[in-house]
Amino acid sequence: xxxxxRIYIGTTAGVTAGLSAWFVLSGSSIDWRAFLFFSLLVFLAxxxxxxxxxxxxxxxxxxxxxxxxVLFGPALASLSAIFAAFIWRDIKKGTHPIRWIxxxxxxxxxxxxxxxTYVGTGGVVLTEVGRGLNLTDFPQLLLPITLxxxxxxxxxxxxxxxxxxxxxxxxxxxxxLINVRWAMPNYFALAPLxxxxxxxxxxxxxxxxxxxxxxxxxxxxxxxxxxxLRGTYLGTVQSLIAALExxxxxxxxxxxxxxxxxxxxxxxxxxxENELETLRYAGILHDIGKIGTxxxxxxxxxxxxxxxxRRIRLHPEAGALILREVNFLxxxxxVIFHHxxxxxxxxxxxxxxxxxxxYLARILxxxxxxxxxxxxxxxxxxxSLEVACRELIDCSGTHFDPKxxxxxxxxxxxxxxxxxxxxGQLQFNGV
Amino acid sequence: xxxxxxxxxxxxxxILAAGLTILATEIxxxxxxxxxxxxxxxxMVIIALIRIADVELPQGDHVTLDAAIVVATxxxxxxxxxLIIAAGGIIIAEVSRxxxxxxxxxxxxxxxxxxxxxxxGLWMTGRYVTATDPDQALTxxxxxxxxxxxxxxxxxxxxxxxxxxxxxxxxxxPFIPAFFGSLTLIxxxxxxxxxxxxxxxxxxxxxxxxxxxxxxxxLVVVHYSFELFLSIKSTYRHTISALTRAIQMExxxxxxxxxxxxxxxxxxxxxxxFHGERLESLGYASLLHDVGKLGLxxxxxxxxxxxxxxxxxxxxxxxxxxxxxEQVKFLEQFxxxxxxxxxxxxxxxxxxxxxxxxxxxxxxxxxxxxxxxxPLAESRLSPNQAIxxxxxxxxxxxxKVIRALVSVLKRQQRFTVPTW
Numbered sequence: 001x002x003x004x005x006r007i008y009i010g011t012t013a014g015v016t017a018g019l020s021a022w023f024v025l026s027g028s029s030i031d032w033r034a035f036l037f038f039s040l041l042v043f044l045a046x047x048x049x050x051x052x053x054x055x056x057x058x059x060x061x062x063x064x065x066x067x068x069x070v071l072f073g074p075a076l077a078s079l080s081a082i083f084a085a086f087i088w089r090d091i092k093k094g095t096h097p098i099r100w101i102x103x104x105x106x107x108x109x110x111x112x113x114x115x116x117t118y119v120g121t122g123g124v125v126l127t128e129v130g131r132g133l134n135l136t137d138f139p140q141l142l143l144p145i146t147l148x149x150x151x152x153x154x155x156x157x158x159x160x161x162x163x164x165x166x167x168x169x170x171x172x173x174x175x176x177l178i179n180v181r182w183a184m185p186n187y188f189a190l191a192p193l194x195x196x197x198x199x200x201x202x203x204x205x206x207x208x209x210x211x212x213x214x215x216x217x218x219x220x221x222x223x224x225x226x227x228x229l230r231g232t233y234l235g236t237v238q239s240l241i242a243a244l245e246x247x248x249x250x251x252x253x254x255x256x257x258x259x260x261x262x263x264x265x266x267x268x269x270x271x272x273e274n275e276l277e278t279l280r281y282a283g284i285l286h287d288i289g290k291i292g293t294x295x296x297x298x299x300x301x302x303x304x305x306x307x308x309x310r311r312i313r314l315h316p317e318a319g320a321l322i323l324r325e326v327n328f329l330x331x332x333x334x335v336i337f338h339h340x341x342x343x344x345x346x347x348x349x350x351x352x353x354x355x356x357x358x359y360l361a362r363i364l365x366x367x368x369x370x371x372x373x374x375x376x377x378x379x380x381x382x383x384s385l386e387v388a389c390r391e392l393i394d395c396s397g398t399h400f401d402p403k404x405x406x407x408x409x410x411x412x413x414x415x416x417x418x419x420x421x422x423x424g425q426l427q428f429n430g431v
Numbered sequence: 432x433x434x435x436x437x438x439x440x441x442x443x444x445x446i447l448a449a450g451l452t453i454l455a456t457e458i459x460x461x462x463x464x465x466x467x468x469x470x471x472x473x474x475m476v477i478i479a480l481i482r483i484a485d486v487e488l489p490q491g492d493h494v495t496l497d498a499a500i501v502v503a504t505x506x507x508x509x510x511x512x513x514l515i516i517a518a519g520g521i522i523i524a525e526v527s528r529x530x531x532x533x534x535x536x537x538x539x540x541x542x543x544x545x546x547x548x549x550x551x552g553l554w555m556t557g558r559y560v561t562a563t564d565p566d567q568a569l570t571x572x573x574x575x576x577x578x579x580x581x582x583x584x585x586x587x588x589x590x591x592x593x594x595x596x597x598x599x600x601x602x603x604x605p606f607i608p609a610f611f612g613s614l615t616l617i618x619x620x621x622x623x624x625x626x627x628x629x630x631x632x633x634x635x636x637x638x639x640x641x642x643x644x645x646x647x648x649x650l651v652v653v654h655y656s657f658e659l660f661l662s663i664k665s666t667y668r669h670t671i672s673a674l675t676r677a678i679q680m681e682x683x684x685x686x687x688x689x690x691x692x693x694x695x696x697x698x699x700x701x702x703x704x705f706h707g708e709r710l711e712s713l714g715y716a717s718l719l720h721d722v723g724k725l726g727l728x729x730x731x732x733x734x735x736x737x738x739x740x741x742x743x744x745x746x747x748x749x750x751x752x753x754x755x756x757e758q759v760k761f762l763e764q765f766x767x768x769x770x771x772x773x774x775x776x777x778x779x780x781x782x783x784x785x786x787x788x789x790x791x792x793x794x795x796x797x798x799x800x801x802x803x804x805x806p807l808a809e810s811r812l813s814p815n816q817a818i819x820x821x822x823x824x825x826x827x828x829x830x831k832v833i834r835a836l837v838s839v840l841k842r843q844q845r846f847t848v849p850t851w
Contacts, residue, residue, distance in 0.1 A: 203633070203634055204633045204634060208634070210626075211630040212626075214622065214623050215626055215627050215652070216652065218620065218653065219623065219653045219656040221619070222619070222620075222660045225660055226659045226660045229664070232760065233663070236760065236762070240674060240755075240759050244674075244755065288673075288677050322676055325669050325672075327669070328662070328669075329670075
């Protein structure tokens, strides 16, 4: 760990300790039962955070701190926020204590910033006035609440970004900018829940708050199972296809490579994350219709009969039929159905041309052809990268979308000025 | 049809019981002023909205989250008013659904709800009801809370019993495993619905109808996460069965051998008391039992070896299938079942460890399907003939599983008991 980071975390912890001591000693009365209750809630909320598929995790710790602030004011909010230091997972895994210290102190400092702003701009502390919120309170409360949310957000993200910047040797500002974009809406969405919890506490006390947390925890558990299953889904399909393919030396690993190439082309063409995901699935599954096609046809060296050709040509349609019933793969079906169309309309299944072929299907067909050429076949050995690229360029505009071929060449950093290879010596059949 | 007959009997009994309970609650005793009338209508509409968006469960029944609202209304109003609200909600929902729902489809849930509400509501008779005495809003937090909790437990218990019972009558399924399966699957959801309902009633005096909208939020969150959870599960199931269909080469449109075996194996498993995750695993394993055939060349020596192997009970395709599954993290748990699905049964004290019951079930379901579904119509056996054949060859199958298969077939009326 860099020493700058150590000093930084030490300073944060020191400031937190100083502030906490001041809160305790300055004589502001603290309801210790409520303190214990909210500390427990903070601990639970931070432990039961929801892992997001792409980046980080969302927790409702902020909501609880906000409720504590509106109900009891700065001292209790900041002190109970310290308990965000303890996360069940970390305790079980035994992570480095310095992470706990930093997490606790950054939450506590953010809570102090928010609640001092709130009280300073005229926000009411509900237990002091001794009543719940009324609808008429809202115009008056809107400003303090908004400012408090912003103060919490700024303190929290700045402290975290600096720490990440120091740990990963990146510029804190750029880390901060990435985080701000997706975190800000979250904070404002969670704020009303905080007010609702405060209101429930005023009306129904501790039991009310417990009752509102039950369903949220159940929902979180269910959601977590969903995320886990979803996360392993691609892996499951991938390894099942790989295991099936492994029985045939000529197709071993083909689907996985096609998926990878298609994804690289997609990245080169700046596709969004959802489309890239569709491409990955389409790549993995594009030959699913071929798995059952009698193996002797696929392995047969030499020319195929008319009937054998017909059966092979059915495989995109078969694949689409097989996957049609899986709702989750709805976007993937047309990509697979059209992955043997040609850009000039002479392909199969529908014989559509140009823009009528789905974009992702055009990408998949280039990736498929590229991998088919660069791996061995029963009737020939594998072609060199040079020959394969030449062939792709030659077939641009007839078989393939030229823009996509260009993207592939960029992705694999093919330099066209390499020695030319005599053209026309291979018959590329595109299967 | 015998099962239709049984279902009708059940239907009539429920309607009769509901009529009696409604009479007993003296619905005329209800007195309504203008503001509570508005509240009644609002609750009705909310129940209807939630019912329209209900979640379909894999077994084909539904979980309706409106139970949270019904629980809340039991604690807010007295039972007669709840009967009106619940009935109104159900009628609005069913009438506004797209497909025309038959008279019976409205009447059955209506009657069931009436009985459940009346019985669960008994816990609260003579106790505090929020709306009648708004000044004492917080008394529910006292000892009455225990009764409120008892009421919700009764409510959800009866809800599951009634739903599963009518489902098992309609589909000819055994009731007990269906009940436990449903309890483990939707128990947590009902638990969170109960806490939302209780909270809603506590907050009703201070927030009135706003509270209902506020607590709609956690309700939506629960609903959404549960729906996602079910959808990803069905995605797995559909994907595996799509892949097994790919193994079959032709006829992608037909239900494949693997799917038929899976259906039958699940029925047998249920008959033997399987439920929940165990039943699900049995389904996956039977879908995948022939995956190893992919590793065999149909026209080559391998295939001959395979059928040769079958008679010596080693079955190379089972071995290959197990090897394929062992490479897939999610599926490796089924490898042992697939490996042993052609192993002949031999009774011994440690048979369950040596030869998993799932493998024995699949062995029988597989054989039964082969006998009854041969492509050639003239060599196809009827279920009766197939059972007779299996009993003659009883040595290779587990007698317990054969008995279960026979009672499944009887239940589904595919098997007629010979009378002599």
